Amino acid sequence: MRGTFSAAAALLVNGASALPSYSYSPHTKIEAPTPAAPYYVSLGPRPYYLINNMTEGPLKKKLQSCENGPFAISSWSIGHRGGSVLQFPEETEEATFAGARMGAGVLECDVAFTSDLGLVCRHSQCDLHTTTNILLRPELARKCTVPFTPANRTSPANALCCTSDITTAEYKSLCGKQDGFNASAVNVRDYQSGTAKWRTELYDQCGTVQTLDGYIKLVNALPGYRNFTPELKTPPAQVPMPFKGYTQEQYARDLVNAFIKNGIDPSRVWLQSFLPADVFQWIKEFPVFGKQAVYLDEAGETPATLVTAIARLPSLKARGVNIVAPPIPYLLRAGGPNNDTIVPAAYGLAAKAAGLDIITWSFERSAPFAQIGASEYYYAPLVNLTNKFDGRLFEVIDVLAQQVGVVGLFSDWSAAVTYYANCLNVQGPNSAKYQAIKA
Numbered sequence: 001m002r003g004t005f006s007a008a009a010a011l012l013v014n015g016a017s018a019l020p021s022y023s024y025s026p027h028t029k030i031e032a033p034t035p036a037a038p039y040y041v042s043l044g045p046r047p048y049y050l051i052n053n054m055t056e057g058p059l060k061k062k063l064q065s066c067e068n069g070p071f072a073i074s075s076w077s078i079g080h081r082g083g084s085v086l087q088f089p090e091e092t093e094e095a096t097f098a099g100a101r102m103g104a105g106v107l108e109c110d111v112a113f114t115s116d117l118g119l120v121c122r123h124s125q126c127d128l129h130t131t132t133n134i135l136l137r138p139e140l141a142r143k144c145t146v147p148f149t150p151a152n153r154t155s156p157a158n159a160l161c162c163t164s165d166i167t168t169a170e171y172k173s174l175c176g177k178q179d180g181f182n183a184s185a186v187n188v189r190d191y192q193s194g195t196a197k198w199r200t201e202l203y204d205q206c207g208t209v210q211t212l213d214g215y216i217k218l219v220n221a222l223p224g225y226r227n228f229t230p231e232l233k234t235p236p237a238q239v240p241m242p243f244k245g246y247t248q249e250q251y252a253r254d255l256v257n258a259f260i261k262n263g264i265d266p267s268r269v270w271l272q273s274f275l276p277a278d279v280f281q282w283i284k285e286f287p288v289f290g291k292q293a294v295y296l297d298e299a300g301e302t303p304a305t306l307v308t309a310i311a312r313l314p315s316l317k318a319r320g321v322n323i324v325a326p327p328i329p330y331l332l333r334a335g336g337p338n339n340d341t342i343v344p345a346a347y348g349l350a351a352k353a354a355g356l357d358i359i360t361w362s363f364e365r366s367a368p369f370a371q372i373g374a375s376e377y378y379y380a381p382l383v384n385l386t387n388k389f390d391g392r393l394f395e396v397i398d399v400l401a402q403q404v405g406v407v408g409l410f411s412d413w414s415a416a417v418t419y420y421a422n423c424l425n426v427q428g429p430n431s432a433k434y435q436a437i438k439a
C-alpha cells in the first residue's frame with residue numbers, strides 16, 4: 001500500500017516472526033521507522049459481519065479470500081472525525097487512536113478557533129453543548145453564546161456553545177462525548193443524552209479533546225506513515241467573521257502554518273474546506289499545499305443545484321483545484337433492472353471528465369442499511385433500492401472504488417474501508433501527481 005508499512009513485514013496478524021521491514025513509494029516520505037516496534041492493524045469483527053451478510057458472488061468471494069489479512073495502513077481509508085465515531089467521541093485523541101488502529105492512513109481534525117485564537121479540533125465552531133460536557137461546568141456554561149434553557153410545554157431545550165466562547169486552556173479542560181442532546185431535557189444532566197441508537201456511549205469516559213497542534217504531534221508520532229486531513233470550518237452565523245479582527249484569511253493561513261511549524265512535509269497534508277475562497281487562497285499563498293487541497297462540495301443539495309454544481313466542476317479545475325469531495329449521495333443511485341443495483345450517478349462521471357479526483361464522505365455514519373429512509377442523508381438516493389441489508393455496504397464501497405474511482409473514502413469506523421483497500425489493492429491520493437500539475 002502506498003505510504004504504509006510493507007504488508008509482508010510488521011503487520012502480520014498471526015505471529016510476528018518476520019523481521020520488520022518497510023516499503024514505500026517514491027513520492028512519499030517515511031519518517032525513520034522503529035524496526036523494533038511492529039504495529040498491528042486491527043479490524044475487529046465488523047468487516048466479517050458485513051461479508052457474511054453479502055449475497056454469493058465474485059465480490060463476496062474476493063473479500064472472503066482476504067479474511068486472514070495481512071492488513072496494512074491504507075491512505076485510501078480516511079478517518080472521519082478520527083475514524084471511529086460509531087463508538088468513540090468524535091475529534092478526541094481516543095477516536096484518533098482507534099481510527100489509526102483500524103488502519104486509517106489519513107486522519108481528520110476539523111479546525112475551529114477559540115476566544116484567544118487557538119486552533120482546536122471540533123466538527124463545528126458551535127457544537128460544544130452537544131459534543132462535550134461544557135453545560136455541566138457552570139463557570140464555562142455561563143460563557144456560552146446561548147446558555148442552556150430547559151424544555152417547557154411549548155419549546156425544546158436550547159443551548160449554543162462555541163469554541164470562540166472560551167479560551168484554549170478552558171477548552172482543554174472539557175471532556176469529549178458522543179454528539180447528541182435530549183430536546184426534552186429540563187436540566188443539563190438530562191440534556192447530555194441523545195446518542196443515536198446504533199452508536200454507543202461505552203467510551204464517553206471524558207474523551208481527550210485535541211488542539212490542532214496536539215493532533216499534529218499525535219498523528220505524526222503514530223507508528224506507520226500517516227497523513228493529515230485538517231478541515232477549515234466555516235464559522236456559523238452566530239460567529240460573524242472577522243471575529244474581533246480575526247479574518248477567515250488569517251484563520252486559513254494559521255492552519256497551514258501549524259503544519260509548517262511542526263515540520264510536516266506538505267505531501268502528507270490534505271487541506272479541506274467547503275469555501276472555494278479558502279481553497280483558492282491556499283493555491284495562491286501555499287501552492288504546494290494548495291495543489292492537493294480538497295474542495296468539499298456541498299453545493300448540490302437539491303436536484304436543481306446539483307445540476308449547477310456539476311456544471312461548475314470544469315471551472316474549479318481551471319482555477320487549480322485538483323480534488324473535489326462531494327458527499328456519497330452525489331455519487332450513487334439505484335439503477336439496473338428493478339432498481340436493485342447500486343450504480344454511479346452523474347456527479348462522479350462529470351468530475352472525472354473535468355480531470356478532477358474525488359474523495360467522498362462518510363461511510364459508517366448512518367443507521368443500519370435496512371433501516372435507511374428518505375431522511376437518511378448519506379443513502380437518500382438509494383432509498384428505493386429493492387433489497388437493503390448490511391452486507392450491501394461492501395457494494396457501496398466497491399462501486400465507489402471501481403466505478404466512481406474515488407481516491408479516498410472517509411469512514412466513521414475505519415475497519416471495512418481498510419479491509420477493502422487491502423483486499424482489492426486500491427490506492428489513496430497520490431501527492432506527486434498533484435504536485436506535477438503546472439499551475
Ligand SMILES: *[C@@H]1O[C@H](CO)[C@@H](O)[C@H](O)[C@H]1NC(C)=O
Pocket residue numbers: 052053054055056370389390391
Ligand atoms: C442479511 O441480513 C438480513 C437481516 O438483516 C437477512 O434478512 C438476510 O437474509 C441476510 N442476507 C444474507 C445473504 O445473509
Ligand SMILES: *[C@@H]1O[C@H](CO)[C@@H](O)[C@H](O)[C@H]1NC(C)=O
Pocket residue numbers: 149150151152153154155
Ligand atoms: C418556554 O421556553 C421558551 C424558550 O425558552 C420561553 O420563551 C417561553 O416563555 C417558555 N414558556 C413558558 C410557559 O414558560
Ligand SMILES: *[C@@H]1O[C@H](CO)[C@@H](O)[C@H](O)[C@H]1NC(C)=O
Pocket residue numbers: 182183184185186187190191193194
Ligand atoms: C430527556 O429529558 C427528560 C426531561 O428532563 C427526561 O425525563 C428523560 O429521561 C431524558 N431522556 C433521556 C434519554 O435521558
Ligand SMILES: *[C@@H]1O[C@H](CO)[C@@H](O)[C@H](O)[C@H]1NC(C)=O
Pocket residue numbers: 337338339384
Ligand atoms: C426505479 O426507480 C425510479 C426512481 O424512484 C422510478 O422512477 C422507476 O420507475 C423505477 N424503475 C423500476 C424498474 O422499478
Ligand SMILES: *[C@@H]1O[C@H](CO)[C@@H](O)[C@H](O)[C@H]1NC(C)=O
Pocket residue numbers: 380381382383384
Ligand atoms: C423513491 O420512490 C418514491 C415513490 O415512488 C419516489 O417518490 C421517490 O422520488 C423515490 N426516491 C428516489 C431517490 O428515487
